[in-house]
Amino acid sequence: MGQSGRSRHQKRARAQAHLRNLEAYAAQPHSFVFARGRAGRSVRQLSLDLRRVMEPLTATRLQIRKKNSLKDCVAVAGPLGVTHFLILSKTETSVYFKLIRLPGGPTLTFRINKYTLVRDVVSSLRRHRMHEQQFVHPPLLVLNSFGPHGMHVKLMATMFQNLFPSINVHKVNLNTIKRCLLINYNPDSQELDFRHYSIRVVPVGASRGMKKLLQEKFPNMSRLQDVSELLATGAGLSESEAEPDGEHNITVLPQAVAGRGNMPAQQSAVRLTEIGPRMTLQLIKIQEGVGEGNVLFHSFVHKTEEELQAILAAKEEKLRLKAQRQDQQTQNVQRKREQRAAHKKKSLAGMKRAQAEAEGDSDAEDPGAPAEAEGVGQQEEEEDEAEYFRQAVGEEPDEDMFPKAAKWKRPAGPPGKKRRVKERKPDRGSDQRPPKAKGRHPGAQAKVGPRGAARDHRRGRPWPPKRVA
Structure with missing residues (x-):
């Protein structure tokens, strides 16, 4: 594309002139x-x-x-x-x-x-x-x-x-x-x-004919033999077309003015x-x-001077009461702001105190807890040790070795919910096999779930007996 007609300086000057205008x-x-x-x-x-x-x-x-x-x-x-x-x-x-x-x-x-x-x-x-x-x-x-x-x-x-x-x-x-x-x-x-x-x-300073020529509408000269007749005598012109001028409205123009014959210094x-x-x-x-x-x-x-002074005093009193109301309103706003800040500070302190009390009571022993919940951490540790003993030795530990693990039982779950039974994995060196699930058909194959629980696709229900021909 070609360059524009104006240079950069011309565009800048034009923009500055527009801004000045x-x-x-x-x-x-x-x-x-x-x-x-x-x-x-x-x-x-x-x-x-x-x-x-x-x-x-x-x-x-x-x-x-x-x-x-x-x-x-x-x-x-x-x-x-x-x-x-x-x-x-x-x-x-x-x-x-x-x-x-x-x-x-x-x-x-x-x-x-x-x-x-x-x-x-x-x-x-x-x-x-x-x-x-x-x-x-x-x-x-x-x-x-x-x-x-x-x-x-x-x-x-x-x-x-x-x-x-x-x-x-x-x-x-x-x-x-x-x-x-x-x-x-x-x-x-x-x-x-x-x-x-x-x-x-x-x-x-010109004749009526010359003024008529200088006007925008050219006069009709069809009845004249020469243009000099119009300039010399003003034939065909009415008296109303020549307006009287005098010293009250005649002046020397300092510059050119729009119009025919308006020249400077004339x-x-x-x-x-x-x-x-x-x-x-x-x-x-x-x-x-x-x-x-x-x-x-x-x-x-x-109005007299006394009336003006009374009006002025009433106006000053009105302005004073207005300023007093504004000061009272400003004080009320500041007081409410301070009350909100104090209430917020007090609320935050109470929240922090409640949170600290909650964190401090988490490690303390609850006196109202049931007997089954006592020593849950020790029972889990002994149960893990008993399981490790079974995997390492391949035999069941004695009852005196882990007394709490033997006596501890899993708490009963909610009624109506079936519980999954964990299956013990046999040791690699032993010939023990996993026990068969009770209540299943002899010919049915058990499916082992993700946690080793034996189940079938009918969710533990027995298979129907085979028909003998």
């Missing part, structure tokens, strides 16, 4: 956008439109079931690297929007006074610009009027800034900025205006087209933790 993607903020409770069709559609705004750093196909609690979502968000929750809910009075920072909070609760879905915004436009390439990169966040109006306003600005990845204005690629998210704060009404726009860059106009959704928010309260905790700020409930 994965690390950079993991370092960016990610979010979950979902609705909880009986939100209704419009609020659920608003949550889907809000996911569209947060793309691509959000879970676009996230599904939350009714039985899933907020703790379940927090447990899943940790391994996935999710940093923010955007939760929509609906009550009998209003619609609410919660912005939660994971894993330790805080939680910002907003009331949605007004909202408009994407389909309603797009249907109101004469010409809208929305395509899939706009949602490949996160939007550009623009915060307006977030001045020194209090710590709660500063905290709101910080929370919205952390929703999206930070950019370096000196190294940013303008082709990656296709959308813009504008959040405007009104100090008088204390409301937030949430707007989502599509960004388009077009060259300026003037171009930045045009915004709203693509939705649209919301008007009002901050209600700020809490510590994830969905529960001490209230840091409330728009409608204001």
Whole structure:
């Protein structure tokens, strides 16, 4: 097989670049956008439109079931690297929007006074610009009027800034900025205006005919004699096709931008087209933790210093009791562990003592043993000596020579069980023959078993008599 087109160094560099991209993607903020409770069709559609705004750093196909609690979502968000929750809910009075920072909070609760879905915004436009390439990169966040109006306003600005990845204005690629998210704060009404726009860059300083030529759709010049008529007079073009530009949206491009005529160091106009959704928010309260905790700020409930001190003291007392219960539980666990260890040690000592007693009593004489069992070892030894005497001399020993072997008899076995009789082997020098088995037919041949016992195939029963003709 031939070698691959890339060298080893190229493959290594590509792998390292892929790893750096994965690390950079993991370092960016990610979010979950979902609705909880009986939100209704419009609020659920608003949550889907809000996911569209947060793309691509959000879970676009996230599904939350009714039985899933907020703790379940927090447990899943940790391994996935999710940093923010955007939760929509609906009550009998209003619609609410919660912005939660994971894993330790805080939680910002907003009331949605007004909202408009994407389909309603797009249907109101004469010409809208929305395509899939706009949602490949996160939007550009623009915060307006977030001045020194209090710590709660500063905290709101910080929370919205952390929703999206930070950019370096000196190294940013303008082709990656296709959308813009504008959040405007009104100090008088204390409301937030949430707007989502599509960004388009077009060259300026050219006639309407030249702009028409630079567009993707070429104009119809069938009624013109020469192309100069289109460039000079703009014949056949409506006034609505030439959008007014001014100093508010004209800038000099520092680099080339995708689009016909957008060259670096040339003037171009930045045009915004709203693509939705649209919301008007009002901050209600700020809490510590994830969905529960001490209230840091409330728009409608204001407490005195004494009430705040009482709440703080009650919280400290609650934490002290919790720590005391944890210490008591730790002591109980340690005490039970020590009791189990002592019980195990005591049990092992008792087992060893019982085993030692059993081994010590095995050599002692049992006083309650029957008389037949006394001296069993001596009787077996004398019986062996008597058997050796028979084989060596060829005669039976005298009764006085081995008295215990002569008197000892084999203990009776269980009833109904036949006993095998050992047959004495004759000496080689003697003419003695083994005795014939009793109760057998004279003509029958005895079979000798593995231990020398005489038996036949009918298991000791006599043969039937022969018939005489």
